[in-house]
Amino acid sequence: MEEIAAPIPPAELTVTSPEQMRQLGRRLAKLLRAGDLVLLSGELGAGKTTLTRGLGEGLGVRGAVTSPTFVIARVHPSLGDGPPLVHVDAYRLGGGLDEMEDLDLDVSLPESVIVVEWGEGKVEELTDDRLHVVIHRAVGDTTDEVRHVTLTGIGERWAAVDLSVLSA
Numbered sequence: 001m002e003e004i005a006a007p008i009p010p011a012e013l014t015v016t017s018p019e020q021m022r023q024l025g026r027r028l029a030k031l032l033r034a035g036d037l038v039l040l041s042g043e044l045g046a047g048k049t050t051l052t053r054g055l056g057e058g059l060g061v062r063g064a065v066t067s068p069t070f071v072i073a074r075v076h077p078s079l080g081d082g083p084p085l086v087h088v089d090a091y092r093l094g095g096g097l098d099e100m101e102d103l104d105l106d107v108s109l110p111e112s113v114i115v116v117e118w119g120e121g122k123v124e125e126l127t128d129d130r131l132h133v134v135i136h137r138a139v140g141d142t143t144d145e146v147r148h149v150t151l152t153g154i155g156e157r158w159a160a161v162d163l164s165v166l167s168a
């Protein structure tokens, strides 16, 4: 009989500064590979771009990750032989997937690591597997630098990945 493994629970961690958020991104980058989709949720200023900056550093890609004001997506090629980082800000992406494909990114998505801010309900169809990262501020707190981060792996790709290593 086939053994069905219990799903790995989401990892929950607390981050107390922007620098720590970047560090988390750098550590998370080590778990990522070409074809991965990372969905980032959290209110304005939660730290999605800050985390992505760390991901870019960890992946060793060219160019600093910034908040794209006039572009929806930016491709950061690898400085080595790793996958490029495709950073999407779907805030203004109304139509979802179709528009995503229309972006004409000149990059092969299955060969890239794709990180999407504000992508909920828009890009899930890109792949069955995704890592969903939710960043929360402590309720009612706008001055504090404390953030609660929940990482949930969805699909076969993440079934055996122990995300608790990220809290180390």
Ligand SMILES: Nc1ncnc2c1ncn2[C@@H]1O[C@H](COP(=O)(O)OP(=O)(O)OP(=O)(O)O)[C@@H](O)[C@H]1O
Binding pocket: 015, 016, 017, 018, 019, 021, 042, 043, 044, 045, 046, 047, 048, 049, 050, 051, 067, 117, 144, 145, 146, 147
């Ligand atoms: N623990 C923390 N982690 C991340 N950012 C933090 C933290 N504490 C304070 N900050 C600050 O909060 C802001 C986060 O901005 P960032 O652009 O990363 O957010 P965002 O979620 O991408 O917002 P947007 O929805 O506008 O794209 C930065 O100014 C950063 O310095």
Ligand SMILES: [Mg+2]
Binding pocket: 048, 049, 050, 067, 117
């Ligand atoms: Mg952002």
